[in-house]
Amino acid sequence: MIQLSRIHPRIIETLRTSVEMTDAEVVQCWGRFELIHFKKKDFFLKEGEICRLRGYINEGCFRRYTTNMHGKENILHFAIEDWWIGDLESMGSCQPSVYNIQALEESEVFCISQPEHLRLCNEMPKYFSLHEAKEKRFLYASLKRLTIAQAGTPEEKYLLLARQHPELFQRIPMHYIASYLGIQPESLSRLRKRLVKKEKKS
Amino acid sequence: MIQLSRIHPRIIETLRTSVEMTDAEVVQCWGRFELIHFKKKDFFLKEGEICRLRGYINEGCFRRYTTNMHGKENILHFAIEDWWIGDLESMGSCQPSVYNIQALEESEVFCISQPEHLRLCNEMPKYFSLHEAKEKRFLYASLKRLTIAQAGTPEEKYLLLARQHPELFQRIPMHYIASYLGIQPESLSRLRKRLVKKEKKS
Numbered sequence: 173m174i175q176l177s178r179i180h181p182r183i184i185e186t187l188r189t190s191v192e193m194t195d196a197e198v199v200q201c202w203g204r205f206e207l208i209h210f211k212k213k214d215f216f217l218k219e220g221e222i223c224r225l226r227g228y229i230n231e232g233c234f235r236r237y238t239t240n241m242h243g244k245e246n247i248l249h250f251a252i253e254d255w256w257i258g259d260l261e262s263m264g265s266c267q268p269s270v271y272n273i274q275a276l277e278e279s280e281v282f283c284i285s286q287p288e289h290l291r292l293c294n295e296m297p298k299y300f301s302l303h304e305a306k307e308k309r310f311l312y313a314s315l316k317r318l319t320i321a322q323a324g325t326p327e328e329k330y331l332l333l334a335r336q337h338p339e340l341f342q343r344i345p346m347h348y349i350a351s352y353l354g355i356q357p358e359s360l361s362r363l364r365k366r367l368v369k370k371e372k373k374s
Numbered sequence: 375m376i377q378l379s380r381i382h383p384r385i386i387e388t389l390r391t392s393v394e395m396t397d398a399e400v401v402q403c404w405g406r407f408e409l410i411h412f413k414k415k416d417f418f419l420k421e422g423e424i425c426r427l428r429g430y431i432n433e434g435c436f437r438r439y440t441t442n443m444h445g446k447e448n449i450l451h452f453a454i455e456d457w458w459i460g461d462l463e464s465m466g467s468c469q470p471s472v473y474n475i476q477a478l479e480e481s482e483v484f485c486i487s488q489p490e491h492l493r494l495c496n497e498m499p500k501y502f503s504l505h506e507a508k509e510k511r512f513l514y515a516s517l518k519r520l521t522i523a524q525a526g527t528p529e530e531k532y533l534l535l536a537r538q539h540p541e542l543f544q545r546i547p548m549h550y551i552a553s554y555l556g557i558q559p560e561s562l563s564r565l566r567k568r569l570v571k572k573e574k575k576s
Contacts, residue, residue, distance in 0.1 A: 238521050238524070240525055240526055240530060241530070242526070244526055246521065246524035246525065246526075247524075248517065248520050248521065248524060260510065260513070260514070261510075261514045261517075264510070270521075271517075307509075307513070308462065308463075308466070310513065311462070311509070311512065311513050311516065312462070312463045314513065314516040314517060314520065315450065315463075315473075315516060317520060318450050318516065318519060318520055318523060319440050319448065319450065319472075321520060321523035321524055321556075322440070322448035322449075322450060322523055322556055323442055323448065324442055324444070324446055324448075328442060328443070354523075354524055
């Protein structure tokens with residue numbers, strides 16, 4: 173039995189407002205998940221593994237990245253509380269994943285297997301609605317993420333990220349932000365200094 | 375009443391194999407759509423408009439792009455037969471879209487409004503399943519697209535695209551491929567020549 177107090181307030185707020193779950197329903201629903209703890213740098217999923225679990229972040233922060241043929245890492249997404257993690261394509265096809273999903277902080281994730289998730293979707297329409305809404309949000313976020321990747325100069329990319337996700341700068345090390353933006357950490361550092369100077373002048 | 379012969383064979387194949395629609399069901403379902411013709415360079419959606427229609431490409435090819443603050447275009451996706459186009463976020467929120475969706479060839483699109491689409495989802499479980507499968511496919515494709523945008527060198531980006539979507543090279547002008555890869559058209563041209571030489575040597 174999961175205690176309501178163990179669930180992050182942001183998640184409870186989402187469940188109440190977006191799908192109108194009562195406290196009893198939250199406990200009933202979240203009781204079907206296993207709460208797994210991840211230390212900083214632990215992996216939720218590693219490239220080459222088949223993804224077996226869906227994760228819903230209760231606390232903490234993860235990065236999703238690929239490695240290219242020279243072993244260079246490319247960060248595709250960051251995920252924080254109230255976001256799902258996992259690789260649905262690997263899960264659905266039972267093929268090895270091409271993604272790594274790694275904790276950037278001490279983290280706690282509500283985990284559920286695919287069969288149990290599907291059962292819950294059938295049994296609880298509110299859970300199904302929540303899941304649909306979150307999948308849509310991820311899709312929209314992926315498109316926005318792409319606009320950052322495709323933006324012209326490093327400065328444009330940086331400013332887009334700062335506007336779309338200012339909260340990330342508080343908790344994610346700058347070399348990961350640089351990788352996400354596809355620029356060198358030293359260039360990011362110079363860029364930030366230049367922008368601060370510009371701001372002071374204006 | 376839509377004639378079966380008006381529907382692209384690739385779509386009929388998808389409907390038969392992925393959701394087991396009979397010919398009668400295809401006609402019943404697709405009869406609820408309006409078949410709209412787009413000339414080359416016509417817009418399905420323009421930045422600043424609220425998206426009112428979902429489109430399912432029967433024939434042709436579209437690009438989705440944004441423009442940055444200097445008016446530079448960034449191509450996010452290409453879409454061909456059997457792919458949906460539109461901006462679900464704009465449609466759901468009734469907010470102006472940030473995307474442009476433009477025909478690259480003479481094209482034909484089955485179009486449906488959101489209320490009609492939802493009615494059809496309720497009435498025809500096979501249509502709903504199709505829609506769900508296509509949304510998942512778009513999500514997976516968006517993640518793969520991001521790996522191309524984030525790949526290190528222009529050569530790596532080019533080779534990833536060539537491996538993932540060789541069919542695009544047959545029908546999309548090279549300056550659009552260059553924009554999609556985030557490189558200059560002249561650089562793409564030099565890169566292609568270099569790769570051809572390499573191939574001949576090996």
